[in-house]
Amino acid sequence: MYGDKVVRWERWTKWPLVVAGALFLLTFALEVIDPDSWWALTVARPLLIVLWALFATDYAVRLVLAERRWHWFRRHLLDLVIVLLPMFRPLQLVEFVALLILAEREAGAATRGRVATYAVFGTVLAVFVASLAVLEVERGGSGPIRSFPDALWWSVGTVTTVGAEGVHPVTDAGRAVSFLLTLVGLALLGVVTALLTSWVLERVTVSAGVPAPAGEDQVEELRAEMAELRTLLAAAVEERERPAGDGLAGSPSVASAG
Numbered sequence: 001m002y003g004d005k006v007v008r009w010e011r012w013t014k015w016p017l018v019v020a021g022a023l024f025l026l027t028f029a030l031e032v033i034d035p036d037s038w039w040a041l042t043v044a045r046p047l048l049i050v051l052w053a054l055f056a057t058d059y060a061v062r063l064v065l066a067e068r069r070w071h072w073f074r075r076h077l078l079d080l081v082i083v084l085l086p087m088f089r090p091l092q093l094v095e096f097v098a099l100l101i102l103a104e105r106e107a108g109a110a111t112r113g114r115v116a117t118y119a120v121f122g123t124v125l126a127v128f129v130a131s132l133a134v135l136e137v138e139r140g141g142s143g144p145i146r147s148f149p150d151a152l153w154w155s156v157g158t159v160t161t162v163g164a165e166g167v168h169p170v171t172d173a174g175r176a177v178s179f180l181l182t183l184v185g186l187a188l189l190g191v192v193t194a195l196l197t198s199w200v201l202e203r204v205t206v207s208a209g210v211p212a213p214a215g216e217d218q219v220e221e222l223r224a225e226m227a228e229l230r231t232l233l234a235a236a237v238e239e240r241e242r243p244a245g246d247g248l249a250g251s252p253s254v255a256s257a258g
Contacts, residue, residue, distance in 0.1 A: 132151070138170065
């Protein structure tokens with residue numbers, strides 16, 4: 001859609017960038033949890049700058065290589081968000097896990113499995129990143145969040161929409177993180193509800209004896225059979241419309257009788 005150059009570039013850089021994203025997340029976490037350590041002061045911060053520059057360069061190269069740049073930009077806003085927030089790049093690891101889900105034969109189960117994988121992996125990552133973010137902005141304040149366990153407890157309570165009693169952010173930046181994480185929790189609740197509804201409907205359909213929707217393999221087999229039937233039908237029509245004399249002209253018995 002956007003040219004062979006973009007496809008080749010993405011094929012070459014996909015997994016190295018995912019690994020770089022995981023390294024970024026790990027380095028960022030170590031820096032936030034222990035900001036005064038030798039690692040944070042001498043290694044982590046320069047490494048984070050180098051990795052962020054790598055992500056920004058990758059985004060710029062793909063934008064330049066794309067044949068329809070404006071369309072590519074509008075369709076890859078999530079990539080721009082990942083450049084701005086590189087700690088979310090490991091979310092792309094879920095594509096590898098999703099390939100295992102697609103090995104299932106039932107299309108409905110495969111789709112639900114893939115959605116569930118994205119939801120679980122994305123939620124865990126969001127909780128971890130939100131914990132780091134709220135700890136970073138709340139550490140120097142007068143609030144109750146002063147360590148990573150406090151931040152993690154608050155994140156889990158927020159994303160599950162049950163709350164964490166006695167633990168809450170007090171700074172404006174911390175409240176902004178809380179708002180975003182609440183949206184993640186509401187989205188997770190919607191995904192769980194949709195998955196349960198889909199599963200119940202499928203069970204009811206099976207119990208009622210209604211045939212399940214055909215999978216992709218079954219559809220392809222049906223298309224092949226239809227194409228073969230069309231070929232046979234066309235050959236039969238052609239044979240029927242052929243004049244009778246044409247079929248007997250080359251016959252040995254007709255020639256000897258003459």
